[in-house]
Amino acid sequence: QRQLVESGGGLVQPGGSLRLSCAASGFSFSIYWMYWVRQAPGKGLEWVSSMNPGGTTTEYADSVKGRFTISRDNAENTLYLQMNSLQSNDTAVYYCAKDSKGVTRGQGTQVTVSA
Numbered sequence: 001q002r003q004l005v006e007s008g009g010g011l012v013q014p015g016g017s018l019r020l021s022c023a024a025s026g027f028s029f030s031i032y033w034m035y036w037v038r039q040a041p042g043k044g045l046e047w048v049s050s051m052n053p054g055g056t057t058t059e060y061a062d063s064v065k066g067r068f069t070i071s072r073d074n075a076e077n078t079l080y081l082q083m084n085s086l087q088s089n090d091t092a093v094y095y096c097a098k099d100s101k102g103v104t105r106g107q108g109t110q111v112t113v114s115a
Contacts (some may be wrong), residue, residue, distance in 0.1 A: 001025070001026055002025075002106065002107065003025055003026045003027055004022055004023070004095075004096050004097070004098070005022065005023045005107070006020060006021070006022045006095060006096055006106045006108055007021050007022075007023075007109055008020040008021050008109060009093075009109030009111045009112075010110075010111070011112045012113055013113070013114070013115055014086060014087060014113055014115060015085060015086065016086050016113070017082070017083060017085075017086065018083050018086065018111060019083070020036070020080065020081040020083065020094055020096075020109060021078055021079070022036075022079040022080070022081075022106060023077065023078055024096075025077060029074060030074040030077075031053050032053060032098055033050060033051065033052055033098075034051055034096060034097070034098065035047065035049065035051075035096065035099065035100050036049045036050075036068075036079075036081045036094060036095070036097070037095050037100070037101075037102035037105065038090075038092035038093065038094045038111075039092055040089070040092040041092075045095075045101065045102045046061070047061060047100050047101070047102075048060070048064055048081070049064065049068060049070040049081065051071070051072055055071065055072050055074070063089075064083075064090075067083065067084050068082065068083050068084070069081070081096075083111070086111075086113045087113060088113050088114065090111060090113050091111060091113050091114070093108040093109065093110050093111075094108060094109050094110075094111055095108045095109075
């Protein structure tokens, strides 16, 4: 049973926006820190953002700070990532995860930023 299922990826032009969702199940979502990580073509996993269980503390990688916003709905067991001002180097598979290194993550959703 997949615990984390991402959706919302796609092809977008530079400067565009996407909103990713992650549906969680099979564990107590509301008591976990949750994370977004990504993997660009030919590269390793990169931490993108974190949020505490209550949704009051957020952290971002410098590369996305000011452009991406993490949020969560504990009633719906869902994690979100709003991505604005997308750049070509944001192209990657995006995963939600239960740890910052992405050891326990979903199957991912592809985000491609290209003109």
